[in-house]
Amino acid sequence: MHTTATPTPPAARQVDGPGLTITDPRTGEYLWSIPEAGPDEANDAIRIARNAAAGWAAVGPAERGAALRKAARALDAAAEELAGLNSRETGRPFQEALAGIAAGVSTLEQYAEIGPLHRGHSLLGSRSASDYTVAEPRGVAVLLTPWNDPVAVACGLIGAAVVTGNTVLHKPSERCPRLGEVLGAVLTTAFPPGVLQTVSGGAGVGTLLTRAGVDVIAHVGSSASGTLIAGAGAQTGAHVIRENGGNDPLVVDRDVDPVWAAEQAAIGAFSNSGQICTAVERIYVHEAIAARFCSALEAEAALRNHNGSVAPLVDTRLRNSVHAQVSEALEQGARAVEGGVVPEGPGAFYPATVLLECTDAMQVMTEETFGPVAAVRVVPTFEDALRLAGSGRYGLAATVLTGSIAHVQKAIAALPVGTVKINEVFGGAPGGSAQPRGVSGEGFGYGPELLDEFTRVKVVHVAAPPSFALHLPDEPAPEPVPAEQMAEQVQDPNGSPQ
Template sequence: MHTTATTTTAALPATTDSGDGPATITIRDPRTGDTLWTVVETEPAAVSHAVEAARNAAAGWSLTAPAERGTCLRAAARALAAAAPVLARLNSSETGRPVEEALAGIAAGVSTLEQYAELGPVHRGHSLRGNPFASDYTVAEPRGVAVVLTPWNDPVAVACGLIGAALVTGNTVVHKPSERCPRLGEFLGEVLAPSFPPGVLLSVSGGAGVGTLLTQAGADVVAHVGSSVSGARIAETAVRSGAHVIRENGGNDPLLVDRDVDPAWAAEQAAIGAFSNSGQICTSVERIYVHKAIATEFCAALEAEAALRNADGSVAPLVDTRLRESVHAQVAQAVELGAHAVEGGRVPDGPGAFYPATVLLGCTDSMQVMTEETFGPVAPVQVVESFDDGLKRAASGRYGLAATVLTGTIAHAQQAIAALPVGTVKINEVFGGAPGGAAQPRGESGHGFGYGPELLDEFTRVKVVHVAAPPAYAMPSENAAPPAHAQSQQDPGQEQQ
């Protein structure tokens, strides 16, 4: 890795083409705006070489015993745990995530590697019912080379999930972390790769151009967590290449608040969902529908929750000023169309990429904050006439990642579970759930299982095997004379010899 100081003023991350030299990415501290470092992108030839090296290593790794692959994952988990303090500081420096939260994400990554180390050796096929004197079963085989493209908002946990599942099922991996946390991504590769044979886990660094090269390099599977726009491009490329695609992309997750819940508790849940990690979570609460019967109390409590977070400084900066500009543009458009920013809603003075916890009241379906992914600490609220009205609105849109419903009525909960076209429905808790969950996003939010035991299925192909006995046949003795017809077919020259 090569780093140099720089004074560029472009929005971050800034990818610069340095003429005849390689492109570079400049990273600034999201708290102060100061330059942290410049990272050199992996050159196109090196990207191709990485995929080729992974291809060369694939045959040997696929034949490695699953238990041995699991042992390698456990070693990687131990190395990751040992490197956690350094990784957390890099995460905080590049993305603004508080160190404590970064450490929690790394701990989740360690647990995920350990989980797949256990699941890999017991990932099995199925026996099939057929002729009782034959055997029929399925075998799960690795797909081959996996390109893994991961985001910046929880960079270690997400990367470990995809990399761990790919490796333990016998695939080799070329990993490209987000260009918004390149030093973290490079160091993560340096930590994990030594636990595996050469060529099994490789890392490259760069922006969208490097990602495009990877998706066009002939990989067998592409796993992507990131924006819906990037995910759509990857899916189009895969149609031509034949690669299997796993993608978790953007969301516009709704929160529906019923009339029979405590407004203060509901506001607390909404604040946790909208403001945690400054709203930079794939399953953040992005739009809120509250029943008119408790709307006044709910909105007042939500405004107080946001004000408290702004006052105590607990809202971390956004990853960079480019994202802040995007978030504020949606807020400004909502205000222009009639929404009221009762808390926050303004770009603060001073350095960095900070944006306050913001509550928007009077929102409508015509506003981008209600129809697009915002990915910032914004809680837009729309008052609805009834639960059915709110559910209809919550089920609308082109995304389908997750949704939350706060209700004391079991019939409403069951109605919502059936009606919401999303991969995950959460009742009465915005975050949480048992380990091993593997949801399938819908619409523009992606395709395929993400995480859990089912992710192992995504990284493998199923082969059906049928084994039958041949008909009875009496094998001749080794000392028996050849049949007469065989003697007559001897080369005439053999007798003369």
């Protein structure tokens, strides 16, 4: 599709030229096709954003916040339509999609509140001068967002970018382009023309946008794509924010309830069919409770498979990738006690899978799987688990289940990740923005710190001019007051200093 600049998006349609074809992940049936933006359309969108940048930057912060509140209200009004599109294009259950949109509304409202409060700092300098910093928008921002939580993630980046005075080009994932178009049409009603545009397309369109010399690029997606985007930013000088893939470990200590630990592991590995950046991907369980833990985890997976609560993966391409990792692990000696087989029938379903006897030579332990797979390795000590959990290329998040405060402190200090979670795989206070490490990304992707990412700092020094310049040419400067006389002027009638 070309850029979205009106409240009504183009209707889904069959396309003759290059386009994005979407099938239902539950049935495999054709849904619709969306044309991709070509080079001319992408360049036009950048030109429009660039022309609108100065005017939007000049708008007062409170007014920008008010526009974001208007966008939040429009999103809330369109929640059911967007949730339906999310469910149809990606297979996400409707209620989960609706919850993601509610999170997007909340995020827009939060940035509407904290955006106008974003400020610089006063600096300690000479008493005869003022020194402070000013936060200014970077300019034109390209936002590349994923399909696994498409509305909530997009709202976070869009909200932080526009409330700080940037203009935005949003490229939604090619796996949910219709949702992206409608989301853009809903949100653009709140802003002046050119402030927010939606550009649809696949990797080629993303490459065009990231190499076009914009001012900031924010990407949430795979590590492979993130590495290419970081390279593009290095060439063009764009500021790059990346929240990329993870291979998040779960450490299960010997002193926890193994059934409760298995419940936490299942939540982390199987929620949204494992299609979460911070999903539990590899598990290190202490040998003292390993048997009971593994049995309980197998039961958790079997329950989900038998009650049909595991949603399909986004498409068969991802399912093939997930199953390839599982098949490799089985060939190298892992044992599937539940799942591990591609089911018969239409769609992109894959069962909740528990793999035991895994080793570090297997991709399920070293790479992001992004599917409902819990890969387990039994370890003799907590220290071994911590050492293995801290290994690898990724550095997004890690979870530790333990009753030992000493082990808690040791884990916090040792794990080289952006987020450490103790005794809960998901959760946390609002604004807990983290800095991913390794191939998992760089920069703050959420929270108040994201406002800093979308602005640049200017230092201001204001000194007083020489005293003679403060007076008109025909007005003589007053004689300086001697110190003794000044002291007399601040005495009260009783002779005590005031």
